[in-house]
Amino acid sequence: MLPPTIRVLERGWLSSNNILxxxxxxxxxxxxxxxxxxxQTLALVQQALAGRPLTRLINTHAHSDHIGGNATLRRxxxxxxxxxxxxxxxxxxxxxxxxxxxxxxQQGEPFDFDDTLADGDVFMMGGLRxxxxxxxxxxxxxxxxxxxxxxxxxxxxxxxxxxxGIMFPALMGDEMGLPATRATLDKLAKLDVRAxxxxxxxxxxxxxxxxxxxxxxxxxxxxxxxRMARNALKALFIFSLxxxxxxPRAEVGPHFSRVPVLREISTRFFHQGxxxxxxxxxxxxxxxxxxxxxxxxxxxxxxxxx
Amino acid sequence: xxxxxxxxxxxxxxDDERGxxxxxxxxxxxxxxxxxxxxxxxRAVLQRIAVRRTQSIRHVAPDNPRS
Numbered sequence: 543m544l545p546p547t548i549r550v551l552e553r554g555w556l557s558s559n560n561i562l563x564x565x566x567x568x569x570x571x572x573x574x575x576x577x578x579x580x581x582q583t584l585a586l587v588q589q590a591l592a593g594r595p596l597t598r599l600i601n602t603h604a605h606s607d608h609i610g611g612n613a614t615l616r617r618x619x620x621x622x623x624x625x626x627x628x629x630x631x632x633x634x635x636x637x638x639x640x641x642x643x644x645x646x647x648q649q650g651e652p653f654d655f656d657d658t659l660a661d662g663d664v665f666m667m668g669g670l671r672x673x674x675x676x677x678x679x680x681x682x683x684x685x686x687x688x689x690x691x692x693x694x695x696x697x698x699x700x701x702x703x704x705x706x707g708i709m710f711p712a713l714m715g716d717e718m719g720l721p722a723t724r725a726t727l728d729k730l731a732k733l734d735v736r737a738x739x740x741x742x743x744x745x746x747x748x749x750x751x752x753x754x755x756x757x758x759x760x761x762x763x764x765x766x767x768x769r770m771a772r773n774a775l776k777a778l779f780i781f782s783l784x785x786x787x788x789x790p791r792a793e794v795g796p797h798f799s800r801v802p803v804l805r806e807i808s809t810r811f812f813h814q815g816x817x818x819x820x821x822x823x824x825x826x827x828x829x830x831x832x833x834x835x836x837x838x839x840x841x842x843x844x845x846x847x848x
Numbered sequence: 849x850x851x852x853x854x855x856x857x858x859x860x861x862x863d864d865e866r867g868x869x870x871x872x873x874x875x876x877x878x879x880x881x882x883x884x885x886x887x888x889x890x891r892a893v894l895q896r897i898a899v900r901r902t903q904s905i906r907h908v909a910p911d912n913p914r915s
Contacts, residue, residue, distance in 0.1 A: 549880070549883075549884070550883040551879070551880055551883070552854055552856075552882055552883045553856060553860065554854070554856035554857065554858040554860070555858055556858040556860075557858070557860055575860075578860075579860035579861070581861075581862060582860040582861060582862050582869065583860070585862055585876050586876055586879055586880050589876045589877060589880050590880045744851060744854070744883060745883060784858040785858075787859070
């Protein structure tokens with residue numbers, strides 16, 4: 543499905559995929575995973591480079607699961623780093639609130655970058671010519687990268703095989719959030735694509751099918767903001783648990799009250815307080831089998847408790 | 849076309865001594881090669897990690913009377 547110069551290092555949910563584009567005498571990496579996984583990200587990239595230096599690192603958007611390895615990779619390779627232009631200010635100021643790090647109970651490490659990419663930019667990566675395209679919705683400054691000759695789309699969190707990333711802007715009160723998401727799907731639908739490399743999950747060929755599912759999901763959220771909020775709270779809570787690996791059930795209410803993003807979404811979309819919302823969210827996750835309870839602690843499914 | 853799903857559980861931490869990821873029990877080579885592997889190759893990896901898992905469980909603390 544992909545040319546041999548494009549290597550997808552498929553990760554999980556806490557770390558984004560790392561897409562390594564090999565060149566004759568170097569390579570470009572798209573997105574660097576989460577901070578706490580940086581040592582493993584480095585080991586994976588090192589192995590996949592097969593002796594080449596990492597010459598450039600670019601990001602689809604400035605979320606903790608996509609930029610967490612930037613500082614580590616910079617230290618190791620002194621690679622050129624290019625970030626989405628709209629995020630440049632937040633990143634050079636290292637605004638942890640705007641980056642949803644402190645406000646979102648996530649971790650990150652500041653890094654130096656050299657330049658920016660913006661909508662309409664054209665550049666070479668992995669021996670192919672790519673276009674940077676603005677893809678606001680999940681994040682308002684996000685970019686996707688499209689190689690028209692090979693019909694490959696690196697979609698970040700704007701489009702997954704089944705859905706797209708949490709709609710933070712809409713949830714945090716940006717009224718352009720939902721319209722921007724729809725406009726982005728419309729833009730992606732016009733591209734001639736035969737391979738999509740999403741920010742999470744395996745690369746896939748069925749661009750049209752993914753878009754159909756994404757439009758359905760968006761329509762459901764447009765019809766029910768409360769459903770969008772519940773979905774987001776579940777995803778955010780699971781993300782935290784992927785990192786901490788367990789949480790006493792009794793701490794969940796205080797957690798939702800304390801973490802600014804959780805508190806704000808709970809307060810904005812529900813009439814009950816954050817603690818009551820938290821209880822409901824946990825009950826739904828346990829009922830769905832995504833979380834299990836063990837000796838009073840909540841543990842995500844699949845996490846080994848040894 | 850269903851593909852064998854990745855065993856990643858988001859605990860990406862390398863066990864330097866054993867040479868595999870503490871979360872999914874794959875080696876670095878197995879992780880980087882995963883997306884290019886066929887389903888048959890992936891099932892072979894899953895079989896190997898199942899063996900590594902049982903080997904790890906046996907390595908409990910030496911003063912554990914149950915080991």
